[in-house]
Amino acid sequence: MGMAVECWDRNGKPVYDESGELVCTKPFPSMPTHFWNDDDSIRYQKSYFSVYSGVWAHGDFCKISSRTGGIVMLGRSDGTLNPSGVRFGSAEIYNIIEKFDEVKDSLCVGQLVGFDERVILFIKMNHGYTFNDEFVKKVKMFIRGELSARHVPAIILETSDIPVRK
Structure with missing residues (x-):
């Protein structure tokens, strides 16, 4: 058609x-x-x-x-993520991540891998907190509990800064 x-x-x-x-x-x-x-x-x-x-x-x-x-x-183009055919907005992840005192800022994006998409979460830590495997596990478990297993980012990385538009 x-x-x-x-x-x-x-x-x-x-x-x-x-x-x-x-x-x-x-x-x-x-x-x-x-x-x-x-x-x-x-x-x-x-x-x-x-x-x-x-x-x-x-x-x-x-x-x-x-x-x-x-x-x-x-x-x-609108912030919708679509890993394995499960559609959700990056705002759903941000609403969870904002609950962590350890996190100063974050960026949640989709990355095409073949014909699928994986979710990558970049985290800028607040001063005095450490990004490590234990923290990543804590974030993943909290997202799974608050949303679902399908919302859990495939990769969570620390970043020194998050780009912003002015």
Whole structure:
């Protein structure tokens, strides 16, 4: 079933052979029309039409070949993690990590490995605390207990700093 898709840059201009946001420029047959219990459509509009006014953006990065028109999917653009088909937001991990006095800041990302994704958690420790195997085990067990085994990051690493956008 054909869909009118393009790859757009941050300014809403179509791009080829470079990473951009996958957008649907025309309605498509399986397109949701609303969310349950969202009578004013605020959540629906925010979810799909807030990146580019009036244009469906699903939350995926892609690259479209100028030569073949083929599309390569590059992963989520909206912070959604998808290890082994289990979708959850990085905010779920942050809500847990913020409970640790040892942690000053953190960054949770997905890394593509073949056709799957693994979750990597970078932790910046507060002064006076030590990052070690015991701490990593404590974090993993707490995430497992508060969320599920599928939410536990595959890798937890210490970092000296977390990049921020200004």
